[in-house]
Amino acid sequence: ASVEQRETDEGITLTWRDVPLGGERDVLDARVVIEKRADGSQAWRLVFDNRSRNWKLFSTDFPCLNRVTRNGEGDAMLPDCDHGARLFKKRTARPKPVRRDYLGHAPMVSAFFIGEDGLYIAAEDPEARIKSFIIEGEQNVRFETPTELGADGPRHPVVLAPLKGDWWAAARRYRDFALRQKWAAKGPVKDIPSYPRRICEIPLWINIHGGPDVASNVLAKAKARFPEWTTGLHWHLWQHSGHDVNYPEYFPEQPGVKECIAFCESIGQEPMPYTNGRLWTATTSGFL
Numbered sequence: 506a507s508v509e510q511r512e513t514d515e516g517i518t519l520t521w522r523d524v525p526l527g528g529e530r531d532v533l534d535a536r537v538v539i540e541k542r543a544d545g546s547q548a549w550r551l552v553f554d555n556r557s558r559n560w561k562l563f564s565t566d567f568p569c570l571n572r573v574t575r576n577g578e579g580d581a582m583l584p585d586c587d588h589g590a591r592l593f594k595k596r597t598a599r600p601k602p603v604r605r606d607y608l609g610h611a612p613m614v615s616a617f618f619i620g621e622d623g624l625y626i627a628a629e630d631p632e633a634r635i636k637s638f639i640i641e642g643e644q645n646v647r648f649e650t651p652t653e654l655g656a657d658g659p660r661h662p663v664v665l666a667p668l669k670g671d672w673w674a675a676a677r678r679y680r681d682f683a684l685r686q687k688w689a690a691k692g693p694v695k696d697i698p699s700y701p702r703r704i705c706e707i708p709l710w711i712n713i714h715g716g717p718d719v720a721s722n723v724l725a726k727a728k729a730r731f732p733e734w735t736t737g738l739h740w741h742l743w744q745h746s747g748h749d750v751n752y753p754e755y756f757p758e759q760p761g762v763k764e765c766i767a768f769c770e771s772i773g774q775e776p777m778p779y780t781n782g783r784l785w786t787a788t789t790s791g792f793l
Contacts, residue, residue, distance in 0.1 A: 515540060521535045549662060549664075563651070570646045582675055598644070625675050
């Protein structure tokens with residue numbers, strides 16, 4: 506394969522032509538476009554043209570940034586499942602790679618700092634597509650992205666930006682990006698008329714796995730203990746099958762579920778049957 510480099514005021518383009526995939530006609534072209542932005546940041550994109558009849562691209566690891574900081578030299582802000590990001594002081598390598606998946610709601614943003622000098626790294630994806638952030642070895646960072654049908658590469662840029670300050674500076678930068686996206690177009694949740702305010706204002710929530718008898722007993726006891734409050738119930742196992750199986754086929758519900766909900770609501774409590782809208786079990790009859 507041959508490589509070409511072209512540099513302009515707008516950025517740098519690296520092109521690899523005729524990358525062999527095994528057979529004589531199994532080749533692809535790959536292009537990395539690094540866009541320079543006015544604020545000093547860079548937007549990295551990967552584009553490919555697969556001309557093989559035998560091979561399809563399954564996923565991409567891009568970009569791969571090796572040794573962002575030395576072990577124990579810098580602080581690292583890493584995405585954490587369901588809870589934003591965590592700051593690791595003087596982070597050192599771990600035996601196993603740290604993997605954070607967008608499917609688990611981890612934000613695809615990180616940052617590394619030595620003192621007040623920082624590097625912001627984020628997959629700024631307006632569509633919030635599936636991807637993974639992986640860090641391994643001596644702070645080696647990469648983004649793994651499944652290849653979508655018909656796509657010629659990941660459909661979003663990875664943005665690198667120098668920072669001054671601490672991890673709050675990185676969080677604010679990602680927040681500025683997020684607030685401009687469609688998922689934030691309606692403004693703060695508290696100001697959206699359609700938001701179920703009753704759910705928002707419930708002060709106490711209980712999580713259980715059990716049938717209708719367990720759910721009604723828990724909420725009845727909560728009402729007796731805290732009569733001035735509404736208690737919410739995050740209710741697992743109201744469905745006909747076990748936990749984390751047969752998604753999304755929850756129905757029919759267990760016998761007594763409707764009666765349980767009616768009773769709990771009659772005493773001012775809020776039972777909320779758990780559903781998972783982002784998984785589909787491959788063994789169900791409806792899976793295609």
